[in-house]
Amino acid sequence: MRSIPRRPEATRLGVAILGVALATVACEADVAAPLGPRREVPPTQGGVLRSAFFTDVRSLDAATAFDTASAVIEGLIYDQLVTYDRHGKLSPQLAESIEVSPDGLRYTFTLRRGVLFHDGAPLGADDVKRSVERTLHPDTPCPVPSYYERIVGWGEYHEGRAPELTGVRVESEHVVSFQLAQPDATFLHVMALPIMAPVCESAGRTWTREFSRRACGAGPYRLVRFEHGDAVEVERHDGYWQSGKPYVDRIVWYLAMQPFTQRFKFERGDLDYIRELGEADSLLYRRSAAWQGLGEWEQPLSTFGVFMNAELRPFDNRHVRRAVAFALDRDQLAQVRPGHVAPTGRMTPDAIAPEAVRDVGQRHDLDRALEEMRLAGLAWDPATRTGGWPEEIEYLAILDSFGQQAGELLQQQLARIGLRVRIQLVGFPTYLARTGRRRTVPMGSVGWNADYPEPSTFFEPILTSRAIQDEESQNASFFSNAELDALLARARVTTDEAERGRLYRRAEEIVRDEAPWAVAYSYRYFELWQPYLHGYRPHPVLQQDVRFAWLDRGARPARAGLFPWRRRSGRTTLALATVLP
């Protein structure tokens, strides 16, 4: 019935057209110029700021949303009692002052006067208690209620056995106190999470799924529109407690946008600020003279590496684990994503590492790696390629992550010491399920984000024996070390900074020598903004904190209309010329 083309010319033409199309893709290894001049202007109100995420935002409910993208938008909508200043230090936000009792068990927050919620209601101490109780209520799907388990009465309330959280007390109209069962050096850090933000009473006293669409707090912006997979739009909250702020009228955050689309939109001025540049694109911008001063690396608060399951052979032998840590060539990993991958041999990232730990860490040394293999009784002879561990070892990584590329390099590096690795790529849910199951995965890619900027977050939840379970173990290495357990418990209740520094140094030494992880790198993003965006720089703790940025609207070129090609005719002609030979 159907026939085939009878003419080879047809095929030739087909290939030619495709070739031309591909060629137009091929000749654009350069970046567009910044839009408009950079002028020093004082903060002024007005304008729309646009950015984008690669992912969707799951929810904007302070009580339930805990992923990175949600946290950025929540930072615009909610203010907390306490937050971080420009230097990454804790500082009061909605609280005017914070008082800690000498025994470290009682935190008293005195609230600012005149703070208004987006619905116009004034903020009082009972709003704080109501919001905390809403988050920790047994019916609320809060992902991390156990962060607050040290508040007196938490257990009874969270189990549904008590009608209120007794440890949180309204002392007066503007004073609220939190009573803890044990001292907790991390308490103010967990109070700085958006999850503890005061929310409007008018949006519902208890949790409902509708809250996310009416998200209402006391932050500088109020929510106008939230469409999953499309965009979040917020508008200036005129009643914000810092008078004159914020400056921008509206912020639009597009969701689920491919990184290369983000770059193209940024070039056209459809986005004013971006973070998720591809590695290659960020290289181009970093090298471009025109863009100097308009971009900056964010400070990573995460550490990545390779976990080794200390309960499974061959990694039950600490020498094999040490051999892997020595064999891992972190510089090669960094060369694959120059700039984005920063090699490291230590758990705590630079941004929050105490001075005392900075010189501790694993490092690459092939001879030591071979020596450790010998000590393990698995000597490998590189000349004859004999010896080593006889079986293939499974390496589990999440698909579409850098852990995959790291695995492909690790595979080559470990082959040099007699360990053969087979890579398995799985989706995120499977990765979580399998790495958390006892005696299941011998090794794999692993990463950890700081829950809050404090070193304990890189040890306690992932490397202590308390974190080991048969299922859902957060300790993927199933690594258990009594000394590490004990010193971390001490660090948690110690408030003396120097002492804490010494304890964390010892913790780093244990990780270096026992190697439950081969610590490898931290991953960071390069952020870039157009010259007319002012007052923004990456914050050391709060991601993408654009709250108090402002726009130089005079310097921003007019936007292209419905028929943008009319204004870009030069380039269009050029492009057509490539099509018509």
Place this chain on the structure above:
Amino acid sequence: MSWLLRRLAVSAFTVWAVVTATFVVFNVLPEDPARVIAGPQARPADVARIREQLGLDRPLHVRYGRFFGGLISLRPPADPATDSAVRIGGVGLDLGVSYLRRRPVTELLGKALPPTLLLGVLALIVQVVVGGVAGCLAAARRNGLLDWGTVALTLIGISAPTFLTGLLLQHFFARTLGWFPLDGYGATWGERLHAAALPAATLGLFGAAYYTRLVRDEMLVLLRQDWVRTAWAKGLPRWRVLVRHALRNALMPLVTVVGLELGGLVGGAIVTEKIFRWPGIGSLSVDAIVERDGPVVFGVVLLLASTVVAANFLVDLAYAVLDPRVRRR
């Protein structure tokens, strides 16, 4: 009449079987949505609570019973605030609540369906118009420049996977030329049509290529037939003969092709919607699968299977109406 009933029963069975198979596969996969929802860093006790809240700690048959038991309800909702059903008349269709977005699945599907329909209809128009016109022209100018040009283009259309065509179209027409938006859906209908051009072309091109050749070949056979020659001999304009008889013939195979191609269209739509950030069923389902958002996946599968089955049913019905012999088969 009994033919109709039997056909309906078979359709219902098919949808049920597809959804059940998906349900079983999803629930025996060795993983746990609760941990994804809680986040990678959540503590085990918190994950356990979420699992309990979602009923994921119940055995498979209980969850299965709950899913199908709640699917269709005739009673009014007990509590309108937490109701997740969509109601037409007195009948409610309840697909549950998305684990991650915590919105009723019916609402998510209702939002994602119009963009996908728009895209599908436009793609179909691209396919029929481009395919029909190109096929007619190619046949009319057989072995001419136009013919082999068309045939060459159709070959590209058939041989280039959707993800390749999509990326190229986006790069060339949206980025280099700037004629169309790079991605997105748009707020007004004008914007939407403008934004839909490239994804619809991506999706329609493959079909158009296939369809062009279908039409061209039909036409070639047709044009050699006596009555066409007679028509021309009588002095009827060439184009009129072509359009009158060609168009009718061009639409005939469409019925069959559409029914067969719906499945393929869905596959293409997943990739296309992802590239162009089109907020339709494809985007929804990819995210749901990656995040193991069970209720959304079952909802999507139910919708897709029903669509395919309904389309096939209608095609069969059309044939049955046109050709009574089919009914006896």
Place this chain on the structure above:
Amino acid sequence: MERRALRRFQRNRGAVVGLVIVAGLLAFAAIGPLLAGHDPNTSDFAAARDGLGGPGGPSRAHPLGLDPLFRDLASRLAHGARVSLLVGLVATAVSVSVGAVVGMVSGWAADGRAGFVDSALMRLVDVGLSFPYLLLVMAIGTALGDVTIVTILLVLGLTSWFGTARIVRSKTLQVRSLDFVVASRALGQPSWAVLLRHVLPNVAGPLIVIASASVAQMIIAESVLAYLQVGLPPPTATWGRMLQEGQRYYTVAPRLAVAPGLCIFLGVLGFNLLGEGVRDALDPKET
């Protein structure tokens, strides 16, 4: 008959072009890895860099340059060709055989004492044709992790035979009522013998046509799976995965995406041309 078909095929220039492309790919897959002279999975950090400090472009040592992990692109393309061709051919074989067996059994059983077999099989086909496979394959693929070439072959082969079964069934129904078949049944020949001796040769034509069109579809399907990252695990080189990985570099090193993209396109084009040539040669309606 065969000779005439062969002559028709030879006269068909499109088909000959297709044959040349396919032969070229086969040669590339067979000896390309030897010519490239590099291991496809070994990074060469000592090699020259491009202007940005990334993996270098084409050079004498690496004719197509290096991939993002500093591996030889040409060598990876050649190994990718092996995967694509293997999957395309074997998955087609699986699909067509299953479809043929089911179709013949179903057609043979129709209306007889074993009519329920026919109904059951055809309901299975109904369900099979309504299934959103890509969704299911993605779900399972992201959970498995340990995907091998056998998994891919089975997944592609076993999800694509439904249409074939339908066509073969109706052809079988036709053949079954032909006089000589009825006669040999009456003479007491066992069913399997009749199926093998009379039915199979008669459905062979459509089967060859289906098979030759299916190879191209299988190559696309494999590349889509790899592109969506549910194909063969790394470091195995496959065109779809290479395209997916190269895509993010296409502003600085477009060859990383263009080369595998072109390979997929050519492979599919070649088999499409060849397939249509075969069909027209066997089924000369138009000439």
